[in-house]
Amino acid sequence: MSTSVSVRRTTNDYYRALYSRTAEIKARYQALTPRSHALFDRAQRVFPGGYTRDSLVREPYAPFLAEGIGSTVVDADRRRIVDLWFNATSLPLGHAHPDVVAAVERQVPYGTAFFGPTEHELRLAELLKERLPSAERVRFANSGSEAVMMAIRFARAFRDRPVIVKFEGSYHGSYDDVSWSVSPPVEALGDGPTPGPIADSKGLIDSHDRVALLPFNDVAALEAFVDAHHAQLAAILVEPVANRMGLILPDPAFISAARALCDRYDIVLLFDEVIAFRTGFHGAQGEIGVSPDLTTLGKIIGGGFPVGAVAGRAEILELSRPGRQGRVSHAGTFNANPITMVAGLATMQVLTPQVFADMAELGERVRCGLREIVAGLPLLVTGIASLFKITAIGQEISNYRDAVTADKAWEGIASLALYNEGFLMTSSLSGCVSAVSTREEVLRFLDTFRRIVAW
Numbered sequence: 001m002s003t004s005v006s007v008r009r010t011t012n013d014y015y016r017a018l019y020s021r022t023a024e025i026k027a028r029y030q031a032l033t034p035r036s037h038a039l040f041d042r043a044q045r046v047f048p049g050g051y052t053r054d055s056l057v058r059e060p061y062a063p064f065l066a067e068g069i070g071s072t073v074v075d076a077d078r079r080r081i082v083d084l085w086f087n088a089t090s091l092p093l094g095h096a097h098p099d100v101v102a103a104v105e106r107q108v109p110y111g112t113a114f115f116g117p118t119e120h121e122l123r124l125a126e127l128l129k130e131r132l133p134s135a136e137r138v139r140f141a142n143s144g145s146e147a148v149m150m151a152i153r154f155a156r157a158f159r160d161r162p163v164i165v166k167f168e169g170s171y172h173g174s175y176d177d178v179s180w181s182v183s184p185p186v187e188a189l190g191d192g193p194t195p196g197p198i199a200d201s202k203g204l205i206d207s208h209d210r211v212a213l214l215p216f217n218d219v220a221a222l223e224a225f226v227d228a229h230h231a232q233l234a235a236i237l238v239e240p241v242a243n244r245m246g247l248i249l250p251d252p253a254f255i256s257a258a259r260a261l262c263d264r265y266d267i268v269l270l271f272d273e274v275i276a277f278r279t280g281f282h283g284a285q286g287e288i289g290v291s292p293d294l295t296t297l298g299k300i301i302g303g304g305f306p307v308g309a310v311a312g313r314a315e316i317l318e319l320s321r322p323g324r325q326g327r328v329s330h331a332g333t334f335n336a337n338p339i340t341m342v343a344g345l346a347t348m349q350v351l352t353p354q355v356f357a358d359m360a361e362l363g364e365r366v367r368c369g370l371r372e373i374v375a376g377l378p379l380l381v382t383g384i385a386s387l388f389k390i391t392a393i394g395q396e397i398s399n400y401r402d403a404v405t406a407d408k409a410w411e412g413i414a415s416l417a418l419y420n421e422g423f424l425m426t427s428s429l430s431g432c433v434s435a436v437s438t439r440e441e442v443l444r445f446l447d448t449f450r451r452i453v454a455w
C-alpha cells in the first residue's frame, strides 16, 4: 500500500475518505467486541451513560479491558491489544512489571493502609527530592487533581492573593478552579487578549475573581496581564507539555517570561508535571532548564496506583507545618498509603536516566515514522520524549485556538480503526510508549497507520 495519497486532494476530501468508511469501521469494531458491548449495556444501568471516567468515552462504546501484561492489554473479548496510552501515560513500565508486582505483593500481607506514616513514603519523597532540584519539600495526595487543588491552595496562601493564571486549553484535572476554558467551543472563544473563563462543566460557581485565562505561548499577553494585575496574582499555572492542546511545548521565550514575571512580582510559578514528569529523569523542568516554585506530580510516581504530589520550595510548603499560625491544611485518608508508595518507589527506581533515554528514543522513532507517513497530508505529528500525538489539522499548533480547529471526528474514527487492528490510543490519537514497548510493536503500529491514512 502506498505511503501517501498519490492524487492531491483538498483537506476536506482527504478527511472524507475515512469518514466514508465510518459505518464499516464501527461494524467491525462491534463484531470484534461483543462482550464489551454487553458490558456497556449493563454499565448504562448503573453509570450515567455507561461511564464513570470521562476520558474513556468513545463511540460507539469503550472496549472493556480485563488484563494488562507488559506492553499489551487483553480486552473483555480476549483480544490482545498493543497499549499505546498506558492508562493515560501513568505506567512507564507497562502493566504488571515484575518489580512493581513484587513490591506490592511484599506489602499487601502486612497491611494496605495505616493511621500512621511509613518509611515507604519517606523513601519515595526522598527520591523525588533528589530528582527534582526544585523539590525542597513534598506532600502526597491521591490524584493529580488533588495535587493541583492543594498546590493552588499553597500558592494562594503564600502571599495571600486570590487569582490563578491558567492557559486556555490546558487540562489540570477536575478541581473546580481549573475547570475553566479547558475545551471551550470555537464559537465561545471571543477575541480579546484575555479570554473570559468558559465553564468546562455545569455546576461551577463563577470564578472571575479567582481564575484568569490567557492564551498559551503569547508572551505579550502574559506580560501585559501580569504587569497590570500582579497584586492579585497567586500563581501562574503552566503545563510544560500541553497535553490537551496536542502535546505541544511552550516556547522557551514564553516559559522564561513566566519565570521572570513570577520573580519580579513574587508570584508562584506552578508547573503541572502530572504528565510531563515522564519526559525526563529530572522531569520536564530538567529538560527545559527552568525551575518552578511548585510542581504537581501524579501518574508515574504511583507505579500504577492512585497518586498525586505537590513538591516545591520549602518556604511555600512549610506553610502546612503543624502548629503554624494560619497554616495550610491538607488531609487525606489514603495520602501516602503504603501500596502506592512501594509501587511508586519500585517504578521510579527502574526509571534510570538510561531508561528515560531509551523511552525517548523509541518515542522519537514513532514520531519520525509518523511524520514520514503524514508528509503532504493534513495531519500533524507532535510530542516529546515518550509521548506522541497525531492531530487532524493542516497547520502547526501553538495554542488552543490552533488546536481547536482540528478534525476531532476524523481522529476518533482513525482511533477506532487502530483499535480494530490491535492498537489502543486515545480517541484523539494521543499515544505514548513505555519502557517495555518494543520496536516490533512500533513498526507494526506504523505499518497499520500507514494503511489507514492511505484509505
Ligand SMILES: Cc1ncc(COP(=O)(O)O)c(C=O)c1O
Binding pocket: 088, 142, 143, 144, 145, 146, 148, 171, 172, 173, 174, 239, 243, 272, 273, 274, 275, 298, 299, 307
Ligand atoms: C496535566 C494534568 N494535570 C492533572 C491531571 C489530573 O490527574 P488525575 O487524573 O490523577 O486527577 C491530569 C490528568 O490527566 C493531567 O494530565
